[in-house]
Amino acid sequence: MQKRDAQTVQQTWKAAAERAKRDYNSLTFYRAIDAAVPVAWEDSDFVIGMPPVEGQISAAINTRDYQLAIERALREKSGDDSLRLRVVEGTTYADWEYAKQRNAASIANVQQSVQRQASTTAAFVSWEEVYERVSRLWAATENRSLAIGRARYMTSALKVVEEAVERLYPADGEKPDELNERGLSRVLERVGSYTNTDPAILAYLLLQRRE
Numbered sequence: 001m002q003k004r005d006a007q008t009v010q011q012t013w014k015a016a017a018e019r020a021k022r023d024y025n026s027l028t029f030y031r032a033i034d035a036a037v038p039v040a041w042e043d044s045d046f047v048i049g050m051p052p053v054e055g056q057i058s059a060a061i062n063t064r065d066y067q068l069a070i071e072r073a074l075r076e077k078s079g080d081d082s083l084r085l086r087v088v089e090g091t092t093y094a095d096w097e098y099a100k101q102r103n104a105a106s107i108a109n110v111q112q113s114v115q116r117q118a119s120t121t122a123a124f125v126s127w128e129e130v131y132e133r134v135s136r137l138w139a140a141t142e143n144r145s146l147a148i149g150r151a152r153y154m155t156s157a158l159k160v161v162e163e164a165v166e167r168l169y170p171a172d173g174e175k176p177d178e179l180n181e182r183g184l185s186r187v188l189e190r191v192g193s194y195t196n197t198d199p200a201i202l203a204y205l206l207l208q209r210r211e
Contacts, residue, residue, distance in 0.1 A: 004041035012078050013038035013048065019073035024066065032060040033070075037091040044082045046074050049091040061087060127183030130164040131190055138194045150195045157191045158202065162209055 004012075017033045032050075035057055039047040048070075050058050060066055071085040088099040134157045141156075143149030165184065169176050185199065188206070192199040 009038045009041045015077040016073040020070045023069045028060045032057045045086050047086040049088045
């Protein structure tokens with residue numbers, strides 16, 4: 001990480017602030033610029049902070065057009081076209097560190113949410129396929145009105161479900177998640193509805209097969 005010294009940060013901010021003021025004829029903007037405190041310049045991030053000031057002034061510095069004007073001025077005076085303006089609450093380096101930690105935590109939460117959603121979608125599609133398969137298997141079963149026909153179907157369906165459990169459930173010793181438990185239960189309930197069998201009995205038979 002490249003971190004500029006305090007003097008360079010101060011000088012660059014002073015020059016950029018004066019340059020930015022020429023783009024807007026706004027007293028509120030001028031007051032916001034004057035109230036802002038240069039905090040750090042790390043890599044491509046130029047960080048300024050706002051002390052506890054009047055709400056209107058804080059709002060001005062967070063206006064997108066104003067931030068773009070400040071960012072343009074910073075790039076012009078620094079000679080770095082990749083420089084980005086960062087505005088934090090507070091005026092110390094510790095405030096910037098806190099902002100980075102909070103942003104990292106937010107990104108991590110978003111990534112976890114995306115991963116959970118992807119996992120949910122994949123599992124749903126997989127168990128949905130099993131559900132459709134046992135339904136098609138029932139449609140192809142002969143003598144479904146007879147006990148022996150239903151027994152043959154039950155045997156074949158449990159084999160399909162067992163294969164799905166081997167593929168979709170976690171390895172031995174790992175606790176299955178609720179999504180898989182619900183998917184499996186839904187399939188067993190479907191088989192139970194076809195064969196007039198308590199799904200719990202089917203679950204018991206499945207567990208026996210896997211021992």
